[in-house]
Amino acid sequence: MKLEIRDLKVSYGGIKALKGISLTVDEGSIVTLIGANGAGKSTTLRAVSGLTRVESGSITLDDKSLVGLPTKEIVRSGIVMVPEGRRVFPDMTVRENLLIGAYTRKDSGVEHDMKHVFDLFPRLSERTWQLAGTLSGGEQQMLAVGRALMTKPKLLMMDEPSLGLAPLVVRDIFEIIKRVNEDGITVLLIEQNANAALRVAGYGYVLETGAIVLEDTGASLMQNPRVQEAYLGKKKGPSAKVVSHKRKSDTPVELLAD
Numbered sequence: 356m357k358l359e360i361r362d363l364k365v366s367y368g369g370i371k372a373l374k375g376i377s378l379t380v381d382e383g384s385i386v387t388l389i390g391a392n393g394a395g396k397s398t399t400l401r402a403v404s405g406l407t408r409v410e411s412g413s414i415t416l417d418d419k420s421l422v423g424l425p426t427k428e429i430v431r432s433g434i435v436m437v438p439e440g441r442r443v444f445p446d447m448t449v450r451e452n453l454l455i456g457a458y459t460r461k462d463s464g465v466e467h468d469m470k471h472v473f474d475l476f477p478r479l480s481e482r483t484w485q486l487a488g489t490l491s492g493g494e495q496q497m498l499a500v501g502r503a504l505m506t507k508p509k510l511l512m513m514d515e516p517s518l519g520l521a522p523l524v525v526r527d528i529f530e531i532i533k534r535v536n537e538d539g540i541t542v543l544l545i546e547q548n549a550n551a552a553l554r555v556a557g558y559g560y561v562l563e564t565g566a567i568v569l570e571d572t573g574a575s576l577m578q579n580p581r582v583q584e585a586y587l588g589k590k591k592g593p594s595a596k597v598v599s600h601k602r603k604s605d606t607p608v609e610l611l612a613d
């Protein structure tokens with residue numbers, strides 16, 4: 356299982372969100388894409404998931420093109436995304452949210468996999484019948500990951516899992532990402548929290564306004580002065596420019612439906 360993105364361009368009307376980016380996610384790895392708000396991180400994941408139209412370039416999974424395929428088929432080929440802001444169904448129970456992750460599956464292993472998710476997240480297991488909307492932020496993030504795992508993915512893509520979570524909870528989430536990867540699932544991790552992301556990722560890419568400006572092993576990027584200054588808070592000059600933006604939200608349904 357290898358994901359390859361080559362010269363990917365995406366525009367929203369006149370705005371060039373991705374100006375031709377290339378990246379590779381090898382089987383079994385944890386790869387991170389870091390960048391400031393508005394850099395194009397979510398756009399990259401949305402393009403891979405078939406949620407955003409690709410203007411040009413290629414996205415392939417083991418040499419099979421994903422461009423133009425419906426999201427449902429991309430999920431079926433083994434790629435799942437945990438969207439920014441988690442987006443669990445608040446009025447459904449933990450169990451119901453997990454079952455939604457499995458709804459495209461026709462095999463009989465669903466209960467077995469649910470048990471595996473509950474082993475991975477004992478906090479969710481204790482809250483099987485609790486409404487998802489009443490979970491803490493960290494628990495909702497665990498549920499969003501659990502729901503994604505219920506699709507039986509080969510590649511798990513996570514959009515800023517640490518956003519809005521307390522440092523201790525962020526640590527838990529990143530521990531879980533490591534465990535999921537040790538279970539054999541490849542991970543593409545999008546983060547503004549470069550510190551946490553580069554610590555778990557074997558390889559990383561730095562995205563700035565729609566272009567990849569640096570790539571290297573996670574350990575080397577941590578030592579890179581440019582990364583340290585702009586993303587690790589070791590600033591000398593003025594702070595890195597942060598572009599704020601607003602756009603319509605994803606719904607969980609959009610991510611699962613065709």
Ligand SMILES: Nc1ncnc2c1ncn2[C@@H]1O[C@H](COP(=O)(O)OP(=O)(O)O)[C@@H](O)[C@H]1O
Binds near residue numbers: 397399
């Ligand atoms: N649906 C959209 N319509 C118009 N512009 C968008 C839309 N989604 C994102 N953008 C713009 O594309 C750029 C990249 O956004 P995004 O991929 O969400 O960045 P990131 O996830 O790195 O914060 C930003 O300039 C943003 O304003």
Ligand SMILES: [Mg+2]
Binds near residue numbers: 396397398439
């Ligand atoms: Mg984003």
